[in-house]
C-alpha cells in the first residue's frame with residue numbers, strides 16, 4: 430500500500446479507527462461472560478453462546494472494561510510523547526509518558542469522577558481524563574493496580590528477556606490487552622515491539638507478558654501496512670525469535686497458527702489454547718480467531734468465537750477486535766454492535782488524534798495533550 434496516496438491514507442485511518450473501535454466492541458461482547466465457563470455460557474445464552482451485545486449485571490448493554498480504558502490511555506501517552514518529541518525535540522520519554530497516562534487511568538479507578546481532591550499534580554492534565562464515563566471499575570487487573578503503585582519506570586536500554594522488578598512473576602493479560610496502540614503510530618514494527626515490551630514491565634515483570642504485548646504491537650503494525658493476518662503474525666514471530674526468552678510466546682502463537690490451519694472453528698478448539706488469563710494465551714486465542722475467520726465479511730463470527738469460551742472473554746474479545754479492526758478497518762465492524770458500544774465517540778476521536786499526530790505532528794490546542 431502506498432502510505433502517502435489518498436487511498437493509502439484513508440485506508441490507514443480506517444484501520445487505526447478499526448483497531449481501537451474493534452477492541453472496544455470485542456471487550457463489550459465479552460464483558461458479561463468474562464467469568465462464565467463455556468458450558469455456563471451455553472446454558473445461559475443457548476447452544477451457540479453469546480450472539481451479540483448483552484446487558485451487564487446492572488442491565489446496561491455495550492459497556493467496555495479496563496481493557497478499553499487502558500488502551501485509550503496508552504494511546505494518549507503515545508500521542509503526548511510524539512507531540513513532545515516533534516515540538517520540543519525531546520524524544521525518549523515514551524515509557525515515562527505512557528506510565529503517566531496509566532496513572533491517569535489509575536485515578537479513574539480510585540475516584541468517582543473528575544475533578545477530585547488532590548488532583549493538581551502536573552500529570553493530572555489533558556482532555557481524556559475529563560471523560561466521566563471512564564471513571565468506572567470494570568474488574569481491573571490486580572497487577573495493573575499494584576504495579577502502578579510502585580512508581581517503577583523501566584529502563585529501555587536494558588536487554589530484553591530479563592524479568593522486571595515489578596510483579597516479577599506476573600504475565601497476566603493486562604499487558605497485551607492495552608498494547609495495540611504501540612503498533613499505531615506509524616513507526617517500524619521493531620520500535621513498537623520494544624516500546625510495548627518496556628511499557629508492559631511498568632506493571633508486569635515476567636518477560637512473556639512483555640513479549641506478548643510486543644508481538645501484538647508488531648502484528649498491528651504489519652496489518653496497518655496492508656499485510657494479511659497470517660502474514661502479519663508470521664512476521665511478528667520472526668521478530669520474536671531473535672530475543673532471549675521468547676519461547677513461551679512463540680509457542681502460543683505457533684499453536685494458534687497450527688489450530689487455524691485445521692479449519693472449522695469451535696469453542697472447544699479455542700479452549701485448547703488456554704483460558705487467556707495470561708498474556709500469551711490471550712494473544713493466541715485472539716490470533717486464532719482472527720486467522721480462522723479471516724474475511725472482511727467474517728468479523729462478527731470471529732468476534733463471537735473470541736468471547737465464547739471459559740476464560741477471560743473480554744480481554745480475548747478486545748485483542749481479537751484490535752486485530753480484526755486493524756486488518757479490515759472500522760467500515761467492516763458490525764454496525765449494530767458499534768452503535769451500542771460505550772465511548773464510541775471518544776474512542777474514534779483518540780484514533781483520529783493518533784493519526785493526526787503521526788502524520789502531521791499538529792499543534793494541539795492548549796491543554797489537550799500536554800508534554801508530561
Ligand SMILES: [Mg+2]
Pocket residue numbers: 494495496567568743744
Ligand atoms: Mg477487562
